[in-house]
Amino acid sequence: MLDSGEPAPPPVPGCVVRKIQRRQGDATETAIDRLAEEVPVAMRYNGRSFAVMMATPCDLEDFALGFSLSEGLIAHAGELLDVDVHPRVEGIELAMSVSAGAAGARIDDASLRKLPGRGGCGLCGTRELEDVVQAPAPVDATLVFDTGALRRALDALLLHQPMNAATGATHAAAWADSEGRIRRVREDVGRHNALDKLIGAMAREGDDPAAGMLLISSRASYEMVVKAARAGIGFIAAVSAPTALAVELARGAGVCLVGFARAEGYNVYTFPERLRVRP
Template identity: 55%
Template sequence: MNAQAKVEACPVLDAAPWPARATVLACRLLDGEVLASVENVIEEVPVALVYNGISHAVMLASPADLEDFALGFSLSEGILQTPGELYDCEVVHGASGIEVRLDIATERMFGLKERRRNLAGRTGCGLCGVDSLDAAVRTPAPVAPRSAVRASAIQRALTELGTWQPLHRATGAAHAAAWADNEGKLQLVREDVGRHNALDKLAGALATRRINPATGFALVTSRASYEMVQKAASAGIGVLAAISAPTAYAVRVADAAHVTLIGLARPGRLTAYTHPDQLIGT
């Protein structure tokens, strides 16, 4: 089996996987009346990413599309340089959480061990296990030039997005990261309780399906922080649209990475904060 085939074959081993949502008893106050109700709430599950038998990180995430999440996280965090360096992946459900067991290239595992060894015994800054300000911020390489995107395509994707978010419709608590082609037609949507996780899932799905990032743009239902821009640029995404505003740091990183960063993307309006030449106003 070749490496790409192994990336696409990530079986869930447990017969009773964690659900993406649960039901709870609650009370609703409606026009002064207290009513008993049954509510759908989103699940938030500890997910351990285990590389070649060594646990590297535990994230709180929605228990869906975890193969995409593991690959996207590995690429955006620089653990892997290419999707083909992931040889196998298993999702194992347990009583207290989920393990995603990844078999990666020896060279990449050596680099991961070196990173862990350099951090051992140090007092970290608390951001993703790093121990200095320089290590906390990885500047992504500039994204390759691409053709411009029409504002009308972004508006079309915004209009379609709600129908592609079943978890959010059921719980009201899921972020989405969507991929649309250059005409604004949605191709992929990934949901998660965490906005970073949703974007990692989308990046993993794009890599697994070998979708050229120059053929479309990403849309996220959150603000555009530095991490969101960094993850998008690492995936080669040249246009990132967010429904909320960006941070100043995100704008600086997007400008340096040649990413067209769009914020406050709502029906009938949007704001391009960087590289507006990649956006056609009709």
């Protein structure tokens, strides 16, 4: 029970409030703080367990769809027939039904992940090296964006992260149109989860992945580039740095990759001709 002498802050999805002791110098006070939720989310396909991800329990239907697409367990959104969300004592179970022809209907002991996927890792539970570095197919996305559109999207990104504003503990993946207007955002304690949720939301709404830009509040690691490319996204702007492997895979997949993206400047690592400078 909260009893700090101050009213509880208004609720924010994906957050909980807790009483804390705040110290500044020699001063001490009791206060109320918001914390990002993080729970185990079990992914099951046609009754078969595949993975357990540590995630923020919001937008779980989008997570189910985006994860299934990113992991190659379904080829398109229509192969995910149903998603049932089952709260459990230990966490949340996403019971998914996929069509008989989908890869998710053929999960066996050789394909399932043997470890839970941590919020900061997209590879936990992958057992073989050849299962890790899998270059995505080239994307069919050659749209040229104006630098002004990228700046507008970056300027607006923080305003679309209520969970992070409340807790300072979550990542965001955002989808902006060619004018730099942010259309969709998903947040999560895991950067990979946030991107999966966004991909799921875009697939559900029928967005054209080649018609806009992806903004991520994290670094652009190998897995983030692969997930985006598999979804058909051809432009990624990461607030932090890319890795060398991410740059090489982006080049091979035809993805324009921007790192250290800020409104005042950025680095373009691949296909700079797809970011047009306007006076």
